[in-house]
């Protein structure tokens with residue numbers, strides 16, 4: 001542990017406060033990346049990484065649902081300064097977490113991270129050209145949340161710069177839309193409602209009938225991961241998204257590393273993947289009709305004959321802007337033993353027909 005900030009109530013006098021050149025908030029992939037650049041490019045800068053939880057890694061430590069993985073390839077999602085050398089280009093959470101923690105250790109950041117310190121307020125003073133941060137100590141049991149009514153110790157410190165590597169979602173409560181009837185469903189004996197951000201470690205879906213609400217990246221990860229244990233899985237979607245099957249590995253990356261060595265090979269892979277993503281984005285933007293047709297052709301080829309692709313895989317929006325949902329694997333939807341289904345009754349009937357005809361899915 002590094003130096004611990006002076007303990008004081010928010011009203012404590014300024015001179016009692018610890019001052020750092022930079023405070024980084026969050027020890028996820030962003031905060032650790034920022035720490036590394038501070039340590040190497042600005043030696044002599046005093047800084048600390050304040051982390052609300054008791055563990056580093058952010059997203060990659062928090063999410064525990066079955067199959068949790070990245071959507072991006074790690075050659076571009078990972079750090080420029082630390083080549084991604086794993087065979088999984090689209091990697092599971094455990095590998096990403098290991099990578100992020102290795103980056104922290106290799107760059108001497110472990111002692112810079114101050115765990116269980118949540119920044120709850122910041123105030124800028126033009127007079128002193130400093131930020132004053134109010135920090136609350138969290139405890140071991142409650143990694144992320146506030147227990148109602150519980151008073152936590154607070155103190156302040158000052159900083160010249162603040163880097164917020166806090167991510168983009170609430171850690172204590174994942175977004176849950178208003179779904180009328182959900183409470184009474186959950187209260188019915190034998191039922192369970194689970195949010196992927198708070199996946200119970202002991203949840204066993206063996207033999208259960210499951211509905212996954214949504215069809216974004218999380219749902220697309222969970223469905224195949226639980227299909228083998230569950231009696232039946234239904235993915236329920238409001239609106240279709242673009243889905244493109246991609247390979248989880250990267251054969252060319254492995255070859256580049258063999259030929260050019262780890263560092264050079266990984267750097268070339270990063271450039272290759274950035275160029276590829278740019279080209280796809282540009283193509284989608286300049287030729288949305290052709291891009292849509294291409295997506296559709298790929299998806300149709302993966303699905304049973306006669307499948308209602310237009311209804312379930314053809315979004316109303318053009319294929320530009322945010323990245324499409326990727327599904328790593330050779331087939332868009334592999335043949336799981338328990339056959340997950342997408343959509344409602346009509347489609348279910350169609351799927352049953354296709355299973356009979358094509359012998360799959």
Ligand SMILES: Cc1cc2nc3c(=O)[nH]c(=O)nc-3n(C[C@H](O)[C@H](O)[C@H](O)COP(=O)(O)OP(=O)(O)OC[C@H]3O[C@@H](n4cnc5c(N)ncnc54)[C@H](O)[C@@H]3O)c2cc1C
Pocket residue numbers: 025026027028029030031050051052053055056057058059060063068069070071072073077117118119120165166167168169171
């Ligand atoms: C399952 C999943 C897969 C994803 N896959 C991809 C992908 O492939 N590509 C992609 O680009 N993005 C992906 N994302 C988004 C992903 O979260 C980010 O890209 C990336 O991990 C964010 O890193 P981060 O360090 O900015 O934030 P986070 O990983 O969210 O880490 C933020 C850290 O800050 C801490 N913190 C927050 N607020 C405070 C505070 N007030 N005080 C102190 N500490 C605080 C948190 O405890 C946490 O440790 C994915 C997200 C999920 C959930």
